[in-house]
Amino acid sequence: MYENHFVSVIIAAAGMSHRMGSKINKQFINLKNKPILAHTIEKFERCRFVDEIIVVAREEEIEYCKKEIIKKYKFNKISKVVRGGKERQDSVYNGILALDEKAGIVLSHDGARPFIKIKDIVSGIKGAAKYGACVIGVPVKDTIKVVADDNNIENTPKRSLLWIAQTPQCFKKEIILEGYKKAISDDYLATDDSALVERIGVEVKMIMGSYDNIKITTPEDLAVGELFLENKSIIFDNRKFILQSR
Ligand SMILES: Nc1ccn([C@@H]2O[C@H](COP(=O)(O)OP(=O)(O)OP(=O)(O)O)[C@@H](O)[C@H]2O)c(=O)n1
Numbered sequence: 001m002y003e004n005h006f007v008s009v010i011i012a013a014a015g016m017s018h019r020m021g022s023k024i025n026k027q028f029i030n031l032k033n034k035p036i037l038a039h040t041i042e043k044f045e046r047c048r049f050v051d052e053i054i055v056v057a058r059e060e061e062i063e064y065c066k067k068e069i070i071k072k073y074k075f076n077k078i079s080k081v082v083r084g085g086k087e088r089q090d091s092v093y094n095g096i097l098a099l100d101e102k103a104g105i106v107l108s109h110d111g112a113r114p115f116i117k118i119k120d121i122v123s124g125i126k127g128a129a130k131y132g133a134c135v136i137g138v139p140v141k142d143t144i145k146v147v148a149d150d151n152n153i154e155n156t157p158k159r160s161l162l163w164i165a166q167t168p169q170c171f172k173k174e175i176i177l178e179g180y181k182k183a184i185s186d187d188y189l190a191t192d193d194s195a196l197v198e199r200i201g202v203e204v205k206m207i208m209g210s211y212d213n214i215k216i217t218t219p220e221d222l223a224v225g226e227l228f229l230e231n232k233s234i235i236f237d238n239r240k241f242i243l244q245s246r
């Protein structure tokens with residue numbers, strides 16, 4: 001609970017892992033001997049404000065998920081495991097339909113983002129309570145180009161305005177519900193939840209997160225992920241910088 005809001009988290013884990021090119025769902029691949037999805041769920045389990053976690057899994061993986069992730073790692077905030085849909089948006093919507101009736105704040109999170117920090121989850125929950133809608137993200141470091149089909153560069157957006165949207169994306173329940181209902185009635189598909197809320201005219205705040213909250217998408221992300229879990233530190237300017245603080 002956060003300030004009388006019941007906090008629900010939807011973890012989307014029902015993708016096909018096409019870009020990983022793996023036979024098994026990438027979320028069941030081990031990083032330091034623990035499946036990626038277990039690393040992810042653990043962060044939300046350990047966040048004291050989180051009341052329930054709904055895992056969205058592929059229908060054929062629901063039983064595996066219950067046995068090899070939830071039971072094995074003794075997670076006890078999981079209220080339901082529901083089946084996913086064709087797109088991430090369909091999967092999150094199935095999670096929304098399964099929310100506890102007490103839900104007041106709803107977070108959506110990618111099962112494939114295991115390095116989320118608890119402090120950033122807390123910022124997201126507080127942001128949703130304060131503003132109604134917020135997204136955890138980081139400013140881009142590179143210059144971004146808009147490129148046409150023929151590879152010609154069309155334009156160069158001003159970098160200082162560009163942020164990478166990560167998850168969790170955090171909303172008051174009625175706001176995310178309205179965004180999803182409108183998207184469904186308009187047959188509108190987006191790659192994140194915030195876009196559905198932005199298009200109904202609700203302001204969404206961007207909240208500074210952490211650069212290590214990467215999405216495990218392609219094989220090189222696994223190597224980076226293993227490195228993060230080493231908890232290696234680098235020292236410069238008499239400051240200690242820990243690659244991933246847990
Ligand atoms: N129909 C879908 C598609 C994606 N996801 C989840 O949404 C998150 C972000 O998606 P992404 O990294 O793109 O995963 P995949 O869709 O599995 O990857 P790909 O596009 O390479 O197949 C992942 O945790 C993924 O499991 C989901 O629950 N349901």
Ligand SMILES: C[C@](O)(CO)[C@H](O)COP(=O)(O)O
Nearest residue numbers: 088110165166167191192215
């Ligand atoms: C929601 C998301 O993780 C924000 O960066 C991202 O949009 C998911 O997109 P994908 O196409 O499912 O990788």
